Amino acid sequence: MSKIRHSINVNSQPSGAGCVECLKGDGWWLHLRRCAECGHIGCCDSSPEQHSSKHAAETGHHIIASFEPGEDWFYDFETRNYVDGVPLPPPTAHPTDQPVPGPKGKVPHNWESLLN
Ligand SMILES: [Zn+2]
Ligand SMILES: [Zn+2]
Numbered sequence: 637m638s639k640i641r642h643s644i645n646v647n648s649q650p651s652g653a654g655c656v657e658c659l660k661g662d663g664w665w666l667h668l669r670r671c672a673e674c675g676h677i678g679c680c681d682s683s684p685e686q687h688s689s690k691h692a693a694e695t696g697h698h699i700i701a702s703f704e705p706g707e708d709w710f711y712d713f714e715t716r717n718y719v720d721g722v723p724l725p726p727p728t729a730h731p732t733d734q735p736v737p738g739p740k741g742k743v744p745h746n747w748e749s750l751l752n
Contacts, residue, residue, distance in 0.1 A: 643699040644722055648675035653730050654739050655679040657687040664742040666751060668703035668730050672710060677703055682751045689713060705729040
């Protein structure tokens with residue numbers, strides 16, 4: 637458990653309302669994940685670019701929390717298991733008016749065939 641505690645920063649703020657890398661480029665995502673250590677918002681492993689797991693691999697920040705409305709689970713990329721988290725500063729999800737997949741205007745019509 638001590639290892640997991642070290643990977644969660646209870647003061648970390650979410651980096652924004654969407655995947656950092658997708659918003660910089662022209663990307664889109666299915667679901668969003670929040671790094672429990674630094675607050676990086678990235679796209680899930682079903683999304684084309686999988687920026688959340690890439691962030692974990694690059695930084696060693698291996699615990700993520702869901703950033704989807706109504707979800708409150710945590711996941712550990714190292715053990716590939718769900719773990720008990722702790723409350724993180726709000727917001728704990730993207731705005732409910734943001735579409736899934738998102739962001740608005742960037743999702744191709746054939747998005748379902750592009751998922752991983
Ligand atoms: Zn992304
Ligand atoms: Zn991080």
